[in-house]
Amino acid sequence: MSDHITGKTIVITGAGGGFGRLVAQKAAARGAQVTCGDIDAHAVRETAEGILAAGGQAQALAADVTRLEDMTALVQASVSAYGGVDVMVNNAGVMPLAFFSDHAAAYAAWVRCIDINIKGVLNGMVAAYDPMIAAGRGQIVNISSIYGNFPVVGAAVYGASKAAVNVLSESFRMETRGRIKVTTVKPTGVPATGLAGAIVNPAAVVGIVGHNMADFTQAMSAMGEGDLAGGRLDPEEMDYVALAPEHIADAVIHAIDQPWGVSIGDITVRAAGDHYIL
DSSP states (O other): OOOOOTTOEEEESSTTSHHHHHHHHHHHHTTOEEEEEESOHHHHHHHHHHHHHTTOEEEEEEOOTTOHHHHHHHHHHHHHHHSOOSEEEEOOOOOOOOOGGGHHHHHHHHHHHIIIIIIHHHHHHHHHHHHHHHHTOEEEEEEOOGGGSSOOTTOHHHHHHHHHHHHHHHHHHHHTTTTEEEEEEOOOOOGGGSGGGGOSOGGGGHHHHGGGHHHHHHHHHHHHTTOOOTTTTOTTSTTOOSOOHHHHHHHHHHHHSSOTTOOOOEEOOOOTTOOOOO
């Protein structure tokens, strides 16, 4: 098999945990030179230290994706340490699901969502643009969501933020054709990432599961209690109910592990038995 990851310089936001940490670990294990950014300085240092202890190449910087200067510094750290930035993975995001009727409790979280999910992705793309154009090649990987596919109740702001990521990604691809390729990754529900911790109103998940709400609630409750039966937690079984974070990280790695002239534009990875209607 061909190897298109060894030696690549990869910058990853939200690398202090979740998908970001896994992508950093997997890329470094394949020989990439990884620059990890996260607003949580301690968590992102742990990511880099773990990679270094395993024999990989990594560095860590505290970076707030809502600040363009932080993103520029993150990219420049890759340029300074490793000679460039081949891949920019804009992974940092939050998911404050809530109904409009929850506005009093949700508004501040919605504003933060706009800042991180839209401005954060834009800042990462802008920061990587000049070095990639100067090098004559590069790849942007933006983490979106199935929530960006179509409007649903309970996810107006979050869904709008991910739809914006989709539009930003495709616009960037068209403007940089032949110089920078763009991949948009649209995860379905991945409970183990901790992203659900930002949900304002748990009932707002109804928009994405629809008529499957009762079974979804029962399955998630059983999963939390360790009582989910059968093969619903076994990825080898057809009724596998919820992806592990590794499956999404593997999709990101797959998109990066392509010849420069081959671009995987969109990836949606599902559990075969998931409840999501989009």
